[in-house]
Amino acid sequence: MKVIKYLLIGSLFLVATACSNGATEEQIEVADAEKTAMQLYQNNCMSCHGNDLSGRVGPGLQQVGSKMTEEKLIEIITVGSNGMPGYENVLSxxxxxxxxxxxxxxxE
Known part of the structure; x- marks a missing residue:
């Protein structure tokens, strides 16, 4: 829980800093997208995959990008896999x- 809390605080700091330093719209959008993704993770994934992505009931996700493509992750999140439920009726x-x-x- 602490890790997600710190990540959210850090993201908000980045957005605030970016805005005050004349950041581009693209930089602000990237920071907003990361904040949104972290909130989605916290609300839907953290209970099984851990607050620091290290895993609990579900596998650790700290290095998942090294093992799976974005497209494969979309598929797994949508329809589920190996005991994980699909989120097609939960998330847009x-x-x-x-x-x-x-x-x-x-x-990592």
Missing amino acids: IEEIGQLAKWLSEKK
Whole structure:
């Protein structure tokens, strides 16, 4: 929980800093998209995949972008896989895409 809290605070700081430093619209949109994806993760994924993406009931996602493409993540989030339920009736197509994009960037 602390990690997500710090990530959200950090994202808000980045957005505020970007706005005060004359950031481009694109930079602000990227920061907003990351914040949205983290909120989606917190609300829908954290209970199984852990507050720091390290895994709990579900597998760890800290390096998922090294193992799966954004398209594969969209598929898994949408229809589910290996005991994970699908979220096609919970999240919009846009939200699934935002979450998959964010996860695909996790390549520690």
